[in-house]
Amino acid sequence: MTQSSYPLIAFIGGGNMASAIIGGLLRAGRPAESLLVVEPYAPQRDRLAVEFAQLPVLAAADASLARAALVVWAVKPQLFAEAAAACASHVDQALQLSVMAGVRVGAIARASGAERVVRSMPNTPALIGQGIAGLYANTAVSADDRVLVEQVLAPTGRTLWVEQESDLDAVTALSGSGPAYFFYVVEAMSAAGQQMGLSEAQSRELALATCAGAAALALQSGESPTLLRERVTSKGGTTHAAISSLQADGVGAAVQRAVLAAQQRARELGDEFGS
Ligand SMILES: NC(=O)C1=CN([C@@H]2O[C@H](COP(=O)(O)OP(=O)(O)OC[C@H]3O[C@@H](n4cnc5c(N)ncnc54)[C@H](O)[C@@H]3O)[C@@H](O)[C@H]2O)C=CC1
Numbered sequence: 001m002t003q004s005s006y007p008l009i010a011f012i013g014g015g016n017m018a019s020a021i022i023g024g025l026l027r028a029g030r031p032a033e034s035l036l037v038v039e040p041y042a043p044q045r046d047r048l049a050v051e052f053a054q055l056p057v058l059a060a061a062d063a064s065l066a067r068a069a070l071v072v073w074a075v076k077p078q079l080f081a082e083a084a085a086a087c088a089s090h091v092d093q094a095l096q097l098s099v100m101a102g103v104r105v106g107a108i109a110r111a112s113g114a115e116r117v118v119r120s121m122p123n124t125p126a127l128i129g130q131g132i133a134g135l136y137a138n139t140a141v142s143a144d145d146r147v148l149v150e151q152v153l154a155p156t157g158r159t160l161w162v163e164q165e166s167d168l169d170a171v172t173a174l175s176g177s178g179p180a181y182f183f184y185v186v187e188a189m190s191a192a193g194q195q196m197g198l199s200e201a202q203s204r205e206l207a208l209a210t211c212a213g214a215a216a217l218a219l220q221s222g223e224s225p226t227l228l229r230e231r232v233t234s235k236g237g238t239t240h241a242a243i244s245s246l247q248a249d250g251v252g253a254a255v256q257r258a259v260l261a262a263q264q265r266a267r268e269l270g271d272e273f274g275s
């Protein structure tokens with residue numbers, strides 16, 4: 001592909017999530033000049049300049065945004081309306097891709113003036129190319145648009161399309177917020193390691209390597225987590241003692257309640273920002 005044959009991608013907001021996608025695209029060989037970022041916060045612009053040489057970054061929206069085939073919304077949901085007001089007159093012909101939690105396609109179409117909108121819900125492992133992003137497209141989005149979105153997100157990890165926009169609230173609760181649940185469990189396992197006399201570094205290494213290995217085993221074997229758990233659990237052994245303790249404390253139900261609380265919050269955010 002020649003440099004000029006790459007459709008221009010504009011990012012509104014150049015923070016964590018935008019950086020994860022930009023880093024993936026550059027690593028995959030996309031030229032920096034085929035990207036454009038609007039980032040009003042000067043220290044963040046400096047960080048982008050250090051991390052991504054040659055990346056064109058604007059301090060404010062201007063008419064050059066009109067060249068973008070794809071506009072990626074990567075601001076905090078609370079700042080979307082303000083950011084959209086500054087960009088709408090330049091971006092209304094482009095395909096819109098949002099990574100914002102809770103802002104629904106209707107609100108994005110209205111504020112950007114654009115017809116074609118894809119909402120995505122990525123997660124932070126996108127930073128190392130191991131994320132998973134849920135995707136939802138409105139009816140104006142074409143098959144070619146979907147392919148472009150998949151290409152843009154591919155370097156950050158997997159993608160999964162959902163048919164109902166409301167399913168993105170479940171995706172947000174499960175995989176969007178999910179890395180935090182995992183870190184919470186690792187924190188608790190590491191604390192227990194230290195309580196038993198291991199050092200902080202030893203505890204963390206053992207907990208993280210175990211979780212990474214267990215996830216890789218589950219993914220590669222394709223076997224159910226229940227079967228894999230039962231295979232670790234010897235009758236009358238140590239795992240049985242631990243799982244019995246978790247069950248007595250109602251940890252499984254507590255995790256389910258936590259995920260449903262996140263889904264409820266995702267719905268509330270959607271209602272807040274309008275449909
Ligand atoms: N952090 C996470 O785990 C996930 C975050 N998200 C979503 O991604 C979005 C971005 O999150 P982060 O990258 O973590 O936030 P961030 O705060 O790192 O990045 C947002 C950037 O937008 C910039 N900004 C503020 N006002 C702007 C404007 N008017 N025009 C252009 N840029 C503006 C800020 O200066 C900041 O650099 C949020 O909507 C969040 O819901 C989605 C999935 C996971």
Ligand SMILES: O=C(O)[C@@H]1CCC=N1
Pocket residue numbers: 101172176177
């Ligand atoms: O906590 C949040 O609202 C965002 C969405 C998913 C992860 N972080």
